[in-house]
Amino acid sequence: MIALVDYGVGNLFSLACSFRAIGQEARISKDADEIYRADRIILPGVGAFGDAAEKLKTSGLDEAVKSAAKKGTPLMGICLGMQLLFDKSFEYGEHEGLGLIRGSVVPIESAIDRPLKIPQIGWNALIFRKPSKLFSYIKDGDYVYFVHSYFASGCEEAVTAETEYGAMLTASVEKDNVYGCQFHPEKSGKVGLNILRAFCGEAG
């Protein structure tokens, strides 16, 4: 069973539908024990980092996610859920993340070389940097759907793909059994479903 961590941030409906579409059973869960025992875990999230990190903590689910990741359960963070995997974020102040991958989350604005719209909203190409289990069924240059104003930085070792938006921005990361996608695989058409399929089948 795949657990979709429900800590009150974001709408998990589409995500649950996308797993159903690839024939996987995914359960939206607020239960720490169920999440800890799940075969795979998805950490979603939209909105602001500080608020989400706080909600994850007060829900008590942060420990379940961390302990599951430490015992080897495949974990994938999506969008803000990916950013939460890192040590900290500088979105409106400084906030602590789960610390599962080394690096921090910084504004796109601080990195780009020309004035561009923030957030980046739309379809952009993946530029592969390293082989990843998540890429089993997709190819370099495939397009995925992004919505974000911040990106993960200082995590070169974990970066598996980047995307170009005024600078090279981290698009996906992988460290052992922990995966992250800055984009929304559940909104990225067939390419996105193939990433989820890889996470369920090949990954871990």
Add this chain to the structure above:
Amino acid sequence: MITKRIIPCLDVRNGRVVKGVNFHNLRDVEDPVELAGYYSENGADELVFYDITASAEGRKLFTDILSRTAERVFIPLTVGGGINTVEDFERVLTHGADKVSVNSGAIKRPELIYEAAKLYGSQCVVISADIKRVDGAFRVFAKGCREDTGLEGISWIKRCVDLGAGEVVVNSIDTDGVKQGFDLELLSAVCDAVNVPVIASGGAGCLEDFITLFKRVEKVDAGLAASVFHFREVDIGELKREMLRNGIPARI
């Protein structure tokens, strides 16, 4: 490189697509779920559903349609029509919408934008504005383009973005339905005024109109249309290939 988006728009009344649709290879051309699936398979980057129902039963049908669409279409879905309160946001967001577009609801009560952006994030609040020239000035119209609100178009859009709208749909009443191309002057003015994505609407009559739009208004992010796609006057796949030939980034 980020691509320019192509967005078909479906008007839905009582669970059915209105504005005649001319497809030969669909079983039920008035079924929004089937049509959404077709567009998604054929290169649409995003979809917009406008709920033009007035009745409560119609609303219920609409949310059912949304859920059924979310079960088989995995590209972003924006929903508009009848959005007046944060409860309306909640209703469509929990049934599969990714973004919510507000128009008259924001004119009546601009704070709605702020409240929704705070609750759900700016990325899911889209301001849609119907604009028409009155004595040479851009004016915002309400109630399905029938009522002049007296609001100046560009400053209204700026205000909405300041309140938290994360995207703008600019619908030109002057070019809508005329099929002579998008309103390049209006769109340039909006693009110069705000730093969030701008979606052009109203006026697409042929493939070339989209090429002209993206070439002449470089900062515009997306082109939205209904009948040219529904009547197959423009094939999205063909449009995307033509965009690439013209050096306009497109997702194929």
